[in-house]
Amino acid sequence: MFRELLKKIVDGCEGGLAGLLMGYDGIAVDSYLSEGAQSDIQSVGMEFSVILTQARNAVSLLGGGALREVAFKSEKMTVIVRLLNDEYFLALALEPDGNYGKGRYLLRSTAASILAELGA
């Protein structure tokens, strides 16, 4: 179920490489790699889960309220993270010239279905 939803996000976005549903503890619920993509998405997710936990705490401490979305752009990759609730986040990795706006939209619009599946 989760894989189908992740596939819909990744394949629906130009330049989509990989999708991941993971807990902030670094344990993945499911992941999906687009055809031909090579990525150790689990390792990427584990690194980001630590960073996201810190960012959530920092933003909350600073009176910014709940953190909803974080995006990282590097020379070779763009990663968009949608924070679902207090336990899980959804991440999409894109090529640097991938469709960022569509990726954000697909993450946001799929979040409700994933939360429903999670029973959260």
Place this chain on the structure above:
Amino acid sequence: MFRELLKKIVDGCEGGLAGLLMGYDGIAVDSYLSEGAQSDIQSVGMEFSVILTQARNAVSLLGGGALREVAFKSEKMTVIVRLLNDEYFLALALEPDGNYGKGRYLLRSTAASILAELGA
């Protein structure tokens, strides 16, 4: 000089609240608050400098190359960070409904002037 450039970014962007030029060690070079904005931009920057350092290391470790930009969106604030070089970053805080695209553009287009001022 730096303050003038920060002011141009913050006041040039709809919903702009604050601008900050800081080292990854958490020491600010300069900052600018828009009229009426209340923000402990230094504390925000110090929290983010730790997170950015970790994100840079993670992205580089994972083969993503140099990290260029990170954006955080929370309920009450959006923060866009432009990583300038190995020492400094430039951050813009916006209202949640501020002009994100213009903010990113202004950070990117001002980066060269700031790097020139920094003598980097």
